[in-house]
Amino acid sequence: MAFKKIRVRFAPSPTGPLHIGGVRTALFNYLFAKKHKGDFLLRIEDTDQTRYVPGAEDYIIESLKWCGIEPNEGVNNLGEYGPYRQSERKHIYKQYAKQLVEQGNAYYAFDTPEELEAMRERLKEEGSSNQQYNAETRRSMSNSLTLSADEVNKKINSNIPYVIRLKLPENENISFKDYVLGNISFNTQQLDDKIIFKSDGMPTYHLANVVDDHLMEISHVIRGSEWVNSTPSHILLYKFLSWEMPIFAHMPLILKPNGKGKLSKRDGDKGGFPVFPLEWINPETKEVSSGYRESGYLPKAFINMMAFLGWNPGTTQEIFTEEELINVFSLERIGKSGARFDPEKARWFNHQYLQNMKDVEIAVEFNALLTEKGIKSNLAYITKIVSLLKERADFIKDLWELSGYFFVKPIEFDTKVIKKRWKENIPSDLQNIISVLNGLDSFSSEKIETAVKDHIQSNNLNMGQVMNCLRLCLVGSASGPHLFDIMSLLGKAETIERIRYGIDNIKR
RNA sequence: GGUCCGUUCGUCUAGUCAGGUCAGGACGCCAGGUUUUCAUCCUGGUAACAGGGGUUCGAAUCCCCUACGGACUACCA
DSSP: OOOOOOEEEEOOOOSSSOOHHHHHHHHHHHHHHHHTTOEEEEOBOOOOGGGOOTTHHHHHHHHHHHHTOOOSEETTTOOTTOOOBGGGGHHHHHHHHHHHHHHTSEEEEOOOHHHHHHHHHHHHHTTOSOOOOSTTGGGGSSBTTTSOHHHHHHHHHTTOOOEEEEOOOTTOEEEEEETTTEEEEEEGGGSOOOEEEOTTSOBOHHHHHHHHHHHTTOOEEEEEGGGGGGHHHHHHHHHHTTOOOOEEEEEOOEEOSSSSSBOOHHHHHHHTSOSBSSOEEOTTTOOEEOBTTTTTOOHHHHHHHHHTSSBOOSSSOOOOOHHHHHHHOOGGGBOSSOEEOOHHHHHHHHHHHHHHSOHHHHHHHHHHHHHHTTOOOOHHHHHHHHHHHGGGOSSTTHHHHHHHHHHSOOOSOOHHHHHHHOOTTHHHHHHHHHHHHHTOSOOOHHHHHHHHHHHHHHTTOOHHHHHHHHHHHHHSSSOOSOHHHHHHHHOHHHHHHHHHHHHHHOOO
16 A cells, blocks of 8 residues: 555534543544644534534634644645535535445435334334344335335425435445454444435535545544444445545543543533533533633643543653653554543642743743732742742642732631640740841841741740741741741741731730 | 443553563552641552453463443434
8 A cells, every 4th residue: 555644633513612532532633643744634523503503613723722732734724625614515425425326325215204213113112122224124114225216206306305325235244443442343234224414415424524534535533432333334435435444543431530421511510620621601501611721720731631541651651741742652552441530630730730830930820810819019029939839739820829928918817826826925935036037137048047946946935836826927827838938038027017917916 | 122342459550462570650548757837749558450160380461151331323423
């Protein structure tokens, strides 16, 4: 076989926000394409006009952009295989459906929904193991196989609605090698004559997908495992049309953190974690679903986490740059079974990425958050705060709770600490420490530490008691980073003012 | 119900194709260390081959059965 360029596609249907399972499918397509210096395209599969949701396509595009897995071809940025929206390719599909009918691989069917329903009911009552429109049942239905050519033409000419169904061969084994799942085989006896062309003039997924993948020269079809069962129909389509078949790779599903079944929107709401990359507001109900972006996830951390859901490099390395990910990625290392989503591990990934960011980078973003809260400060000060606190944070927004006292004086104090540490002698002890602080020329953390500790030791004061009370005055609680770093950052005047305020206002 | 697929610590997983290290790592959890505190961090610990039959000197690994789980079963994708 001649060398063929690797071309893969992500082909979502714009029926709502992109689920993280979709993001992962897109990601794996992207990584695979990049690894082989191929193309990654975005095709919008909007053949079902009744399910179209306004805003969904933009949402998908924006999501991929945020994730940094942008297609190099497709809607928006054009390519030579367009259009990339199936609704705009409507005129292309019918000829292939017709060709299949002419070849005897497909046929017209005129059954109404009621008739189909009745057929299924009848088979069920007869105890039939499956109720499909297949080689057996099609003999008793209203279609171009049972009707005469005249009758068929008459129906078509008088605008009686019809669909085109794929005519499956009888009792034939269809097997293929899936790059993830391995060898899979089906017998056509168990499959149904899928509708490939609908009465509204649009193709179904099955036809449109195969036609477009062929026309767009897709080399590998990497998609969710919900498509495994319809793959034999797709294979038949390639065969009937005498087209070269792409390689198939079906991804396992992402499962709920606990309990049964695949991850759904509700799990996110219940478990307090997003299932969508970006926040989504349902245009009809106005219901809001949270997104990873809005929850404070760094896109690179999110992507790293997603890559490890159902895939791993076979080494113990877990933190990967995009470039590293591209280098080590392979379809063969994708797991076969569904992966349970773990929100805790997602946080851990973000923590790792946050620690690897430069303080000033974090500070810039934190500053924006402070501005939103109406707090004005300067970047140098914020950068120092970040360096002190970032290791305790999983998200940039955690920094606010962690560092509020740097911007707003505490006026409420943890009563438990007061009860435990604020003894009779504390006000006078702290007063003495104020004198010590006042006497310092330099207010560096080290200088303060030496001076205060010397004072505590030479006066035989209780270290834990005094230190915690100092902390209480400065922070409002008994937690936080190295106390002398806090003092140094706040500055001499502010430090002393807060201690004074504490002496005057903290009562047992 | 039918078809297809899957099943290793609580979770993500390595190891399975080419049978032979105390079944390895990470998250979580627990303990210890560091510290004025709370975290972080460091060290250690906890914990798994779904069950049953085979094949074999030897099985997580190969075969069969059972159980469980999932997907699909639309004029939806």
